[in-house]
Amino acid sequence: MHLFWEHGYEATSLAMLREAMGLTPPQIYNAFTDKETLFRKALMRYHQTEIGFALEALSAPVPTREAIRRLLLGAAEAYSRPGKPGGCLFVSGALATSPQAQAVADELKTYRKASEAAIADRLANGKAVGDLPENLSVEGFAKYLAGVMNGMSIQARDGASVEELRVLAQTALAALPAEGQNQTASSKE
Amino acid sequence: MHLFWEHGYEATSLAMLREAMGLTPPQIYNAFTDKETLFRKALMRYHQTEIGFALEALSAPVPTREAIRRLLLGAAEAYSRPGKPGGCLFVSGALATSPQAQAVADELKTYRKASEAAIADRLANGKAVGDLPENLSVEGFAKYLAGVMNGMSIQARDGASVEELRVLAQTALAALPAEGQNQTASSKE
C-alpha cells in the first residue's frame, strides 16, 4: 500500500512489491491473483485504515461548520503523517496513466467522486437543519471542498508540513458562509 | 505536449510520440536527444502557450483581489479547454513516478513551487499597497491559492466543466479578506 501510495500504480513494479513484502512472485500471484487485484486490495485497506477521519468528521453529531472543519483538519494531518507517503492515495495512485491502466484510473476517480458525494450529502443535511444558507449550492460547495482537499494532497506531496496544511485548511474554511447568514458562496462579480 | 499532458511522462511511450509526431525514432532522438529532454521542451512550450493567463493576471495593473480573481478564473478556463487534456500539465505530468523518473518529478515540483512563489510575490505587493490586511500571512495564503488551483486541476481531470470550475474559483475567492478589513485568514479555533 505504501509503495502504491508513493509511486502510483504503474510505476510500482512487482520487483519492488516482492522485495517489500518478502514474497516470491508465485506467492504474490497465489495470494492476490494479479497486480490490479493487489492494487484494489491496497485501496480498500487505505480506505479502512488511513482516511477514517473523513467518515468520522462527516458523521459526527456536530454543526455543519464544525464537521467541515474536522474534515479539512483531518486531511491536513492524514496527508502529512510522518513515515507515510505524502498526500492521498486516491489522488496520487493513478492520476495520469497509460491507456492500459485506464480501468485503474477510473476506479480512483470513482473513489474521489464518492468522497465529493459524501461531502455533498453532509452539506445538504446541514442545509436542511438550517446550518447553511438556503441559496447555497450544495454541489458547488462540495466540489470546492473536495477540490481543496485534492489540492492539499498535492501540497503535501510537495513537502508541505502539517502546520502549513492546517493553515491552508483554516484559510479554506473562511469561504464557508457563517451560520444563519444568507449569502451566496461567491460575491457577485 | 498533449500526450504528456494526458498520460504523464512515464506512461507516454515513444511509440505514442512517434505516431503522433509522424517521425521515426532516429528523427526524434536527433531532434530532442532523449525522452526526458523532449518532455522538458514540452514543459517549456506548455508554459509559454497554455498558462499565460497566470502571468497576465498577476502582473495586471489591478487591485490584488481582482488579480487573484483573474488568476483563478483563468485557471478554470485553461484547465477545461475543449480539445485539450483536462487539468494542468505541471500537476498531472509526473505526480507519482518510479525512482528512475525522480528528476522529472522534481522538475515539475519546481514549476509548482515557482507558481506559488509568484502568487506570494503578488500578495506581498498587495499588502505593501494596502490591498491586504497587515496581519495576513502571505506565504500561507499563497499556499492556499496554489493548492486551490492544484485541486481545480484534479477536478478538471475528473470531468468538471468550465462552469463548475468557475463556481469553485468564486467560492475560493470568498476566503480572501475584504480590502481594508483587518482579519486573519482563519478565524481562531
Add this chain to the structure above:
DNA sequence: TAGGTTTCGTATCGATCACTATGGATAAAT
C-alpha cells in the same frame, strides 16, 4: 556518369515489464 558522402528508415539492441512453467526439495504414506 562515377565516386564519395550524407541522410534516413528498418530492424534490433539490452533491460525490464507482468506473469508462469518447471525442477528440486520436502513432507506424507505405505
Add this chain to the structure above:
DNA sequence: ATTTATCCATAGTGATCGATACGAAACCTA
C-alpha cells in the same frame, strides 16, 4: 526405508520499454 505426492523458489516466457546500429537510398561533387 522407499515410494509417492505436494509445495515452492528459480529461471525464463513473450511483450514492450527507451534507445541505436546498420544498410539502403539520395544527393552533391568531380
